[in-house]
Amino acid sequence: MLNKVEIQSRLKFSLESTDGSESPTLAESDADGHEKPRVKYGELVILGYNGYLPQGDRGRRRSKFVLYKRNEPSGVKRSKHYIVQSPQTSKAILDANQHSISYTLSRNQAVIVEYKEDSETDMFQVGRSSESPIDFVVMDTLPGDKKDAKVMQSTISRFACRILVNRCEPTKARIYAAGFDSSRNIFLGEKATKWQDNVEIDGLTTNGVLIMHPKGQFCGGNAKCGLWRECSVGGDVFSLRESRSAQQKGQPIYDESNVLQDGTLIDLCGATLLWRSAEGLQHSPTKRDLEKLIDEINAGRPQCPVGLNTLVIPRKVNIGDQINQPYVYLNCGHVQGHHDWGQDKSTGARRCPMCLEVGPVVTLCMGLEPAFYVDIGPPTFAFNPCGHMATEKTVKYWANVDIPHGTNGFQAVCPFCATPLDGNSGYIKLIFQDNLD
Ligand SMILES: [Zn+2]
Numbered sequence: 001m002l003n004k005v006e007i008q009s010r011l012k013f014s015l016e017s018t019d020g021s022e023s024p025t026l027a028e029s030d031a032d033g034h035e036k037p038r039v040k041y042g043e044l045v046i047l048g049y050n051g052y053l054p055q056g057d058r059g060r061r062r063s064k065f066v067l068y069k070r071n072e073p074s075g076v077k078r079s080k081h082y083i084v085q086s087p088q089t090s091k092a093i094l095d096a097n098q099h100s101i102s103y104t105l106s107r108n109q110a111v112i113v114e115y116k117e118d119s120e121t122d123m124f125q126v127g128r129s130s131e132s133p134i135d136f137v138v139m140d141t142l143p144g145d146k147k148d149a150k151v152m153q154s155t156i157s158r159f160a161c162r163i164l165v166n167r168c169e170p171t172k173a174r175i176y177a178a179g180f181d182s183s184r185n186i187f188l189g190e191k192a193t194k195w196q197d198n199v200e201i202d203g204l205t206t207n208g209v210l211i212m213h214p215k216g217q218f219c220g221g222n223a224k225c226g227l228w229r230e231c232s233v234g235g236d237v238f239s240l241r242e243s244r245s246a247q248q249k250g251q252p253i254y255d256e257s258n259v260l261q262d263g264t265l266i267d268l269c270g271a272t273l274l275w276r277s278a279e280g281l282q283h284s285p286t287k288r289d290l291e292k293l294i295d296e297i298n299a300g301r302p303q304c305p306v307g308l309n310t311l312v313i314p315r316k317v318n319i320g321d322q323i324n325q326p327y328v329y330l331n332c333g334h335v336q337g338h339h340d341w342g343q344d345k346s347t348g349a350r351r352c353p354m355c356l357e358v359g360p361v362v363t364l365c366m367g368l369e370p371a372f373y374v375d376i377g378p379p380t381f382a383f384n385p386c387g388h389m390a391t392e393k394t395v396k397y398w399a400n401v402d403i404p405h406g407t408n409g410f411q412a413v414c415p416f417c418a419t420p421l422d423g424n425s426g427y428i429k430l431i432f433q434d435n436l437d
């Protein structure tokens with residue numbers, strides 16, 4: 001049986017278009033039949049997608065998930081805990097209506113923490129599983145255009161994390177490692193890292209949930225990349241383990257919290273999510289703003305210095321190669337059309353006819369996911385080597401953010417396609433030959 005909230009959320013998904021355009025909000029009616037807009041808490045956006053999944057957004061599988069206030073509170077909070085001999089047969093585990101977390105200590109001992117309904121919070125769950133408790137289904141993200149991308153072995157947990165938002169204070173959105181399964185249980189096996197401080201038991205998931213709060217305001221472009229931390233099942237914050245799934249937990253970081261702030265990154269080991277608060281999004285461009293900025297560049301009628309044809313920056317992704325498609329020389333930033341001048345057949349590199357610099361050339365395309373922008377302005381820069389255009393502050397911000405890569409490393413990536421950045425800076429200033437008449 002579906003409850004009212006589930007029916008409404010399914011209805012909402014079915015109404016949402018799949019081309020990445022703005023989602024229409026389904027207004028709810030109050031007792032008098034007046035429609036009131038839904039309260040938006042924020043958005044979770046997967047790094048590496050430019051507005052929608054390549055195969056189209058469908059249901060709970062999409063490039064971003066909007067968190068709206070639920071009609072009825074769906075949060076849970078810790079209540080009592082006790083030790084049992086066999087968790088599989090204990091009442092709390094067998095009761096599919098009872099949220100509980102089972103921490104296995106040994107073959108015949110486990111601590112069960114029961115969770116009770118919390119009328120003050122709403123819960124949202126993220127993971128690879130398509131089971132109904134997962135609100136946002138997230139798959140491993142591969143760099144590049146992803147047309148033929150196939151992930152052989154996923155490292156994302158089926159029930160990766162949960163976010164609890166305070167219904168009265170939506171700026172208090174807290175993240176916790178692990179999510180409840182269809183039986184409303186979380187099992188931490190014998191091998192999982194766990195510990196007991198005073199009375200409360202806590203633990204880490206296999207690959208962990210890492211978070212990075214930017215230092216400073218995400219909007220405005222003056223924030224710096226903060227330190228990556230690990231978040232526990234109970235919501236405490238720790239320094240990173242020696243390696244991603246090491247047995248030993250990191251040091252507790254008491255002066256940092258699991259409260260998401262605008263621009264916080266969440267790494268699920270295989271996909272990285274950006275949290276944008278509703279408040280922060282008000283200072284970000286809309287899709288319409290971005291389209292207008294493209295129109296303004298196109299209105300300057302940028303010209304190819306070789307073919308002398310007018311170049312047109314496409315307003316949509318995946319439109320295919322067009323005759324007016326602009327290309328950028330990654331070593332100098334000159335924007336030109338398609339031509340064969342200066343081509344080195346053996347390396348594929350080209351000599352720029354404007355400045356004679358030799359280097360790679362790529363298609364120029366607009367970064368269309370508004371959530372990744374740190375300010376509103378003309379997209380006069382592009383990421384190197386993928387050619388995604390954005391504002392100067394946006395490319396400079398992302399070029400300085402370390403994203404976990406594999407199980408041990410970090411790298412800066414283009415947020416629109418997840419391609420690791422190249423060159424000294426990771427971006428290039430675009431030089432158009434425009435406004436000639
Ligand atoms: Zn050049």
Ligand SMILES: [Zn+2]
Binds near residue numbers: 383
């Ligand atoms: Zn890119």
